[in-house]
Amino acid sequence: MHPVVNLDAFASFCYPAIMSEEPTEEAVTAWARLIRAQRVLLGAVEAELKAAGLPPLGWYDVLLELVRAETPLRPLELEGRLLLAQHNVSRLLDRMEGAGLIARAPYAGDGRGHVVSVTPSGRAMQRRMWEVYGPAIQRHLGAPLGEGAGPLAALLGRLLP
Amino acid sequence: MHPVVNLDAFASFCYPAIMSEEPTEEAVTAWARLIRAQRVLLGAVEAELKAAGLPPLGWYDVLLELVRAETPLRPLELEGRLLLAQHNVSRLLDRMEGAGLIARAPYAGDGRGHVVSVTPSGRAMQRRMWEVYGPAIQRHLGAPLGEGAGPLAALLGRLLP
């Protein structure tokens, strides 16, 4: 799979401890396909959203968290749920606030913090985006996998905390 | 899984054709975990490379393609293999050329094109990066999956062309 594996015999002779760190060929293939599949599918879905004149998926994630929470969230909580860096959340919220999809309000319990809530327009946008997003997931992932979706989810679950 | 599924009964009554486009719950879970797992693992591996003072993974991909090809490649070929946009390849090569890892030369057969080759320094960098990259793959994907790596690769393969 990889040029370095030509050194296997040599390395396992000299550094058996290091060799235990070498990934198996299956692991390397799975890695490559994980990276590639995510990029291809995400790109395709993003392109569908853009073609429909809708905002990028990052916006959907924020809207969905806020809709599901049914209560305003602090940026800090969004940060954790969305796995985004703090400064990144800050500016994503800037843009979404500018678009009128969310609103920031001071947080009573802590003068440093805000709470973020979804506006009616944001709720509408979340639904409009799902009308494109859901079918796109089905077409790009659900359909090709069929009954394989469950097993795939299970395997991927072992990679996540 | 998703708020919109509460509308299932209504929608399947009104718009059976539309409902066939709704993803199954398993598909949505697999989708979410695919996006998330890729982000988490790639982030972790990139962080290890950075901590070792090495360039980002995109550079490794270019170096590996050039090393494996054993012959200079045209930017157009890299574009296809790496699934990158043309302008993106152009600038990635700018940076790598600036770092002395690759070299561009005119392409005899077509005055518009170049060929890109890996320099000795680029070969060395590819090997140094693999020393971090390989074990990182094993630690973040190979170890948690064990024998599951093969099945995961097979399922992901169904998502790719």
Added chain:
DNA sequence: TCCATATAGATGCATCTGCATTTAGAATCG
């Protein structure tokens, strides 16, 4: 041959991300 069109690659500009720093408010400990 010459012009229209297509293709390889580079570049300008806006957006987005990462990193470091800053600001303002909380918490801790003397």
Added chain:
DNA sequence: CGATTCTAAATGCAGATGCATCTATATGGA
């Protein structure tokens, strides 16, 4: 209390990406 330290969030700046456009060369037809 008051000074130090810690934390939530914002911001300045550099690096990277997407998008449109531009330049130079190739190609194909009248």
